[in-house]
Amino acid sequence: MQERKFEFIVIGGSAGSIGVAIQMIPALSGRFQVPILFVLHRNASSSSGFLSDILQPRTPLRIKEAEEKEKICPGTVYVAPADYHLLVETDFTFSLDASEKVHYSRPSIDVTFESLAAHYGEKLLGILLTGANADGARGMAEIARAGGLTIAQNPATAEVPTMPQAAINTGMVHHVFSTSEIISFLNDLVD
Amino acid sequence: MQEPELRIVDEELEKLLKEMARLYRYDFTAYSRESLKRRINRVLLLKKIPSIAELHYQVTTDPDFFAYLVEQITVNVTEMFRNPAFFHTLRQEVFPILAQEPFIRIWHAGCSTGEEVYSLAILLQEANLLNRTLLYGTDLNPHVLQQAKSGLFHVANLKTYSENYLQSGGTSSLSDYYTVRYNQALFSDELRQRMVFSVHNLVSDQSFNEFNLILCRNVLIYFNRDLQDRVFNLFTESLPAGGILALGAKETLVHSTSKDAYTYLNREQKIWMKSGSASYAGKKI
Numbered sequence: 001m002q003e004r005k006f007e008f009i010v011i012g013g014s015a016g017s018i019g020v021a022i023q024m025i026p027a028l029s030g031r032f033q034v035p036i037l038f039v040l041h042r043n044a045s046s047s048s049g050f051l052s053d054i055l056q057p058r059t060p061l062r063i064k065e066a067e068e069k070e071k072i073c074p075g076t077v078y079v080a081p082a083d084y085h086l087l088v089e090t091d092f093t094f095s096l097d098a099s100e101k102v103h104y105s106r107p108s109i110d111v112t113f114e115s116l117a118a119h120y121g122e123k124l125l126g127i128l129l130t131g132a133n134a135d136g137a138r139g140m141a142e143i144a145r146a147g148g149l150t151i152a153q154n155p156a157t158a159e160v161p162t163m164p165q166a167a168i169n170t171g172m173v174h175h176v177f178s179t180s181e182i183i184s185f186l187n188d189l190v191d
Numbered sequence: 192m193q194e195p196e197l198r199i200v201d202e203e204l205e206k207l208l209k210e211m212a213r214l215y216r217y218d219f220t221a222y223s224r225e226s227l228k229r230r231i232n233r234v235l236l237l238k239k240i241p242s243i244a245e246l247h248y249q250v251t252t253d254p255d256f257f258a259y260l261v262e263q264i265t266v267n268v269t270e271m272f273r274n275p276a277f278f279h280t281l282r283q284e285v286f287p288i289l290a291q292e293p294f295i296r297i298w299h300a301g302c303s304t305g306e307e308v309y310s311l312a313i314l315l316q317e318a319n320l321l322n323r324t325l326l327y328g329t330d331l332n333p334h335v336l337q338q339a340k341s342g343l344f345h346v347a348n349l350k351t352y353s354e355n356y357l358q359s360g361g362t363s364s365l366s367d368y369y370t371v372r373y374n375q376a377l378f379s380d381e382l383r384q385r386m387v388f389s390v391h392n393l394v395s396d397q398s399f400n401e402f403n404l405i406l407c408r409n410v411l412i413y414f415n416r417d418l419q420d421r422v423f424n425l426f427t428e429s430l431p432a433g434g435i436l437a438l439g440a441k442e443t444l445v446h447s448t449s450k451d452a453y454t455y456l457n458r459e460q461k462i463w464m465k466s467g468s469a470s471y472a473g474k475k476i
């Protein structure tokens with residue numbers, strides 16, 4: 001159904017989003033080549049190891065924490081580390097930044113979305129999931145402004161509607177989907 | 192506020208960094224660009240600077256503005272007992288090694304406003320090691336060092352710091368180490384007497400002493416691989432065999448040319464020991 005080719009997919013979420021990630025990742029086609037990055041708010045001391053521990057046995061895609069200076073690779077699901085902002089450099093490597101929290105959050109979804117939008121433009125797909133704050137709304141708008149596509153989780157079916165609703169309110173969200181609609185949309189990108 | 196904000200683009204940034212290095216000998220050309228861009232965009236907004244040309248003009252003609260920009264583009268965010276598990280490991284695994292020494296020198300490279308230095312001093316005090324330790328805190332930003340020297344920290348953060356302190360294995364109460372005046376906590380002289388703060392730039396300055404332990408946390412993430420290598424060489428020169436190097440939670444030696452000079456002391460907490468036989472021979476863990 002989709003004509004466009006994305007080169008990067010970024011998924012942000014806060015309260016309730018870990019559950020969505022646990023549902024989504026094993027449901028993704030194993031032939032997924034486009035790199036996917038999850039930026040999820042969580043406790044500063046939590047390691048992203050637990051997501052890959054739970055999910056790696058259930059997907060052929062490689063799941064790992066994004067590391068500083070790491071080259072972005074196809075077929076990989078990255079998770080942003082806790083307590084750092086995650087940025088993307090012009091040479092398509094990740095970099096970390098421990099500066100002030102944004103929306104009481106580090107990693108901030110806005111920060112990463114804006115950085116990705118600047119480098120990937122219309123090749124970027126941004127997805128915003130459930131959450132209890134307004135982080136991500138600005139980043140979604142920025143992705144859309146740069147020509148990328150934006151999808152918000154349907155607030156009616158999200159565990160906490162605030163975050164996707166804030167993004168929808170900017171008028172810059174292209175699609176509003178349930179979790180299962182997001183999954184089929186993504187799998188339809190693989191041909 | 193619908194107008195798009197002014198943002199610096201790659202070429203303008205390169206030009207600005209080169210000018211700064213040429214005019215002031217502060218060289219940020221080996222720093223990761225995206226973080227610099229965010230910091231500079233923030234200054235454009237805060238100072239209501241109308242154009243990049245104006246920014247360039249101010250930087251090149253006004254040394255005070257340049258000094259302000261340097262303070263702004265380096266990230267100074269820090270806290271006491273940041274990553275308590277790290278401090279807990281220092282206490283458990285590194286202090287016994289330090290305790291073998293008659294005199295202990297510690298270097299906090301990129302210490303910012305000093306929270307890390309005070310944290311370590313407190314734990315050393317509780318291990319009865321502080322009276323024979325000197326802690327050197329260095330940073331390129333003189334402004335943060337001034338703050339560090341003062342021993343004053345805002346009370347708003349003390350609750351978090353006390354929790355971090357206890358999780359780090361602190362044996363009394365953090366409040367034993369400070370007195371509150373208005374909204375500031377003044378940390379004790381006993382701690383401050385063991386500290387030396389001075390300006391040192393990891394990009395251009397040399398090794399200035401030999402240390403038993405070097406901490407450089409959340410500084411290297413802003414440097415490219417070449418500059419990281421330079422800094423690791425500097426640390427290797429500044430450590431004896433058996434000396435210890437501790438990095439931030441997301442920083443590593445493994446991509447650097449220096450890695451062969453070290454072995455892991457604690458992989459999870461990013462702590463290495465310089466290899467070779469010398470004073471610590473036979474005390475390897």
Ligand SMILES: C[S@@+](CC[C@H](N)C(=O)[O-])C[C@H]1O[C@@H](n2cnc3c(N)ncnc32)[C@H](O)[C@@H]1O
Nearest residue numbers: 265266269301303330331332392393394408409
């Ligand atoms: C985020 S703070 C880290 C503070 C503390 N080590 C911690 O982990 O909480 C980074 C510090 O590195 C300093 N810094 C950046 N570049 C430097 C350089 N070239 N030489 C010395 N210090 C530098 C900055 O001024 C800043 O204070």
